Amino acid sequence: MLQLKDLPTPDVLAKFAIRYPDADVTAVSSVLQLLRVATDLSIALDACLSKHGLLQGRWWVLILLMREENKTSQPSILAEKAGVTRATMTGLLDGLEQSGLIARVLAKEDRRTVLINLTDAGVGKLDSVMPDYYRRIRCCMQGLDEEQRQQLQKILALINLGIPALT
Amino acid sequence: MLQLKDLPTPDVLAKFAIRYPDADVTAVSSVLQLLRVATDLSIALDACLSKHGLLQGRWWVLILLMREENKTSQPSILAEKAGVTRATMTGLLDGLEQSGLIARVLAKEDRRTVLINLTDAGVGKLDSVMPDYYRRIRCCMQGLDEEQRQQLQKILALINLGIPALT
DNA sequence: TTGACATAGTTAGCCAGCTAATTATAATGA
DNA sequence: TCATTATAATTAGCTGGCTAACTATGTCAA
Structure with missing residues (x-):
């Protein structure tokens, strides 16, 4: 952009x-x-x-894994949720695996699928990034009171409604 | 993104x-x-x-040139206004020149600079893109009345105030 | 059972950003 | 004057997206 x-x-x-x-x-x-x-x-x-040595794509993968109960998911599901192609997800996972933040494990029930695990190092990385990240978001939104935040969300939802008509 | x-x-x-x-x-x-x-x-x-055969970067260059009185500018100025590096601007201009939408002309007063001209074909391209583009914007914003648009602008300005503090 | 199709993941190659280095020209100060 | 520094544009090479093609595995119906 x-x-x-x-x-x-x-x-x-x-x-x-x-x-x-x-x-x-x-x-x-x-x-x-x-x-x-x-x-x-x-x-x-x-x-x-x-x-913190991360890029948006890789960081978002870590977040998606952190949301899961067992900190595990699959490349195709992660790709869908992150809004990237499966090919791109392969690349993101390659980088995260090299840094030791995730691990690839072959699934037993379906040998086509690979399970992606968030490692302890991955959790540690998020624990160091997220407080900083959240502090920054708090900081840039502190000028808006609760009412203005709701107005914003409502207006964004209205714009969002019009987007499908564009395509 | x-x-x-x-x-x-x-x-x-x-x-x-x-x-x-x-x-x-x-x-x-x-x-x-x-x-x-x-x-x-x-x-x-x-x-x-x-x-219309355009990408955001190239299209934005055409707009910036169209704004100029004589439809002329310089790579470094365009780069600054578009928020890309001069190296990237060189690439964008290469593409636009190949399509005949802009022309490079050497400046006489300072032989380091190149003047970029929006050609008639470039104007024609904008004339075919802009109505479509504006129609789409109108369409996705039609759910917002004038008051909501002003609210949005005001809220965005507030958020914008907080951004410099992030860096 | 097996041939056609679907699905999971990867690989190969393209493209538009980027940084850093390069070339050419201008401006400046000892 | 001329060495140094600054500036304009480009080139070279990296990166993270993308699409399309490929491999391997699973599913299903004739």
Whole structure:
């Protein structure tokens, strides 16, 4: 995702709206600001993860495993939940296995499947990352009171409703 | 950016909040939903661009040039405004030049700089993409009235304030 | 039983970002 | 003046996504 450092000023938007009458100025500026804030957030959180030697993809796999009762799952399920292809998940798991944060174990009941285990080292890694990560999220949301957080969630849900119609 | 298909349910969040007391549950769920909606939006808009044979990076360069009075700029300035490195901008411009949408012209006053011109074909490409793009944005924001759009912008600005403190 | 199909995971190769090093030109100060 | 430093753009090589093709295993119906 691009960082969109230079959002259009109102007069630039207005000029584009003259050339392209389909433009809904307040919709466009809202969407661009939304994309921009999300990108900046994502970059800032990436920086936090990389301080701990992690990238977003691998970190998310650790979280997904941590959610499981027995800290175990399968590559295809992890891929689905993380929103990446199975090929990409293979690569993520390769990296995590090399770092000793997960272990691959062959399943007995179906020899096609591989079970992915979060190791103690993996749990330890999360225990060192998550407090830092959560502290940062708390910090950047501290300017919003509970009502504003609910407003945000409601508005995001409304936008989300419109997304399927785009495809 | 990951697609985050599987956001934590409230009870998963609560369990994590027990292990990691720094977690601010409503902050975390707001941020995750924000990232998720933004990613989905970005993916949907990418799909729109790719129908027209464009990728986000190249398309954004065309827009930046279109904003200029004389439809001209420089690689380093474009890189800064698009939030990519100059090396990446070189690659984006290579692609656009091959498609004939921009032209490189050597500057006379400083022979280190290259002037980038949006060609007529480049303008034509924007003229075919933008109406479609704007129509989609209008469509996904149509569920929000003017007041909600303003609320969103205000809330995003508040979050944005907190981001610098993260780094 | 066995041939067709489905599923799990991996491999190979592409692409668009990135950093670091390189080339060419300009600006500056002893 | 000319050595040093700064700047503009590019090139080379890395990485983590992707798609498509492949291997191995399981399922199911004729």
